[in-house]
Amino acid sequence: MATIMIVAIFISTLVSTSPEAGATRIVPIGFGTTAQSRLN
Secondary structure, X not given: OHHHHHHXXXXXXXXXXXXXXXXXXXXXXXXXXXXXXXXX
């Protein structure tokens, strides 16, 4: 559970270096919370 969240945060920080940071950062975080709630 925690691993998915860490990966999602890591991906979001990687993506934040790209020009489309604002739009793309929401996707990994949203996916991370969805996967976490699904596991819980």
